[in-house]
Amino acid sequence: MNSELIHQNDIINIIIYTFTAFLLMALVLILFFYFSRKKIVQQEVEKKNLEIAHQKELLHSIIITQEEERKRIAQDLHDDISSKLNIVSINSHLLKTPGLTFDESSEISTNIFNLTKKALDNSRRIAHDLLPPVLEKFGLHAGIEELCVEYNSNKLINASFTSFTELDKINSDKQLNVFRILQELMNNSLKHGKAKNITIIFESNSNLITCKYNDDGIGFDMNDVKNQKGLGMKNIESRISFLNGELKIISSEKKGMQVIFSF
Ligand SMILES: Nc1ncnc2c1ncn2[C@@H]1O[C@H](COP(=O)(O)OP(=O)(O)O)[C@@H](O)[C@H]1O
Ligand SMILES: [Mg+2]
Known part of the structure; x- marks a missing residue:
């Protein structure tokens, strides 16, 4: 009777130990999957962050290039067109000066012609660059x-x-x-x-x-x-x-x- 009780206790102990061992293993597995999943997600987030940073850098360079391009066009327009048209305008006013000799007015007209041609050539060049x-x-x-x-x-x-x-x-x-x-x-x-x-x-x-x-x-x-x-x-x-x-x-x-x- 006593030995049967001991035998039963042994079986109960074995069941408890096995169950606890399974429980522990399940816990370890769950923890393992949880942490490895967390690591994968973390790596994905880091990758995405790097991509976003790269996109930002590209966007930044696009904006800078655009600004530089605008600056260059503005400079070209100012130096190669506006300044020439300015002189054309001054020369045109000069043409109205009373008492101009034929030679003087012909020189002014040639100036106007040459400058207008240069301004035209330059505007064509600027357009071609664009x-x-x-x-x-x-x-x-x-x-x-x-x-x-x-x-x-x-x-x-x-x-x-x-x-x-x-x-x-x-x-x-x-x-x-x-x-x-x-x-x-x-x-x-x-x-x-x-x-x-x-x-x-x-x-x-x-x-x-x-x-x-x-x-x-x-x-x-x-x-x-x-x-x-x-x-x-x-x-x-x-x-x-x-x-x-x-x-x-x-x-x-x-x-x-x-x-x-x-x-
Ligand atoms: N074909 C090439 N041969 C040698 N070096 C180059 C060449 N292309 C680019 N590089 C190098 O890469 C750098 C960056 O080029 P880039 O981005 O076009 O800038 P930038 O022309 O405005 O200096 C250059 O300063 C140069 O050192
Ligand atoms: Mg370059």
Whole structure:
């Protein structure tokens, strides 16, 4: 009778211990899932925060670029147009001066003619800078060809361009963005890279267009912060994000630079 009671107590103890062990294991599992889930959420939040900070930085650079562009246009208008029109206006008043000789009035008229022509040329140039007419009239392909011709004309650099895809079918806002990206890249290759050769190749695969840009200049260390400060590269990034595209830059010192972007 006594030994049966002891046996029963043992069974109850085993059940209690097993139950407690299961309970503890369940608790440990719950805690483990809770904390690992918390960590994943935390990592996601950190990633999102980084993305937001990057977007903010891009937005900031867009605003700065816009302001600089406005300042430049205002300066161009002031220096190249307003000042000339001012002199035209003064000259026109001079024409009314009584008793002018034929020679004097003809000199004033020539002045007015020359200044008006200069103001007209300048206004055309400013408009062309804002929206290159070749893009509007003939599309991106012709625009890039013209860009290469302009760069090749100074004999310092040889730019070549090949496209295996119809660039002119891209919508015109996107064309302007691609054009501006290439303008900045070429400018950098000449200014910073001291490159001798530039190649631009466009390819397409299903709906994705890829541009491969290369220069054989001095290249740069991409990890050096001084190379990450420029507005030009930030601008390129924001244009790529406008294109819903992706950008890859490969460069190291003395090895030229390669930029691949798809959109
Ligand atoms: N093609 C290149 N070859 C060598 N260095 C380059 C090239 N492109 C950019 N860089 C480096 O990256 C920096 C940032 O370029 P960018 O953002 O265009 O600024 P910015 O042209 O206004 O100086 C440059 O100052 C230069 O050091
Ligand atoms: Mg630049």
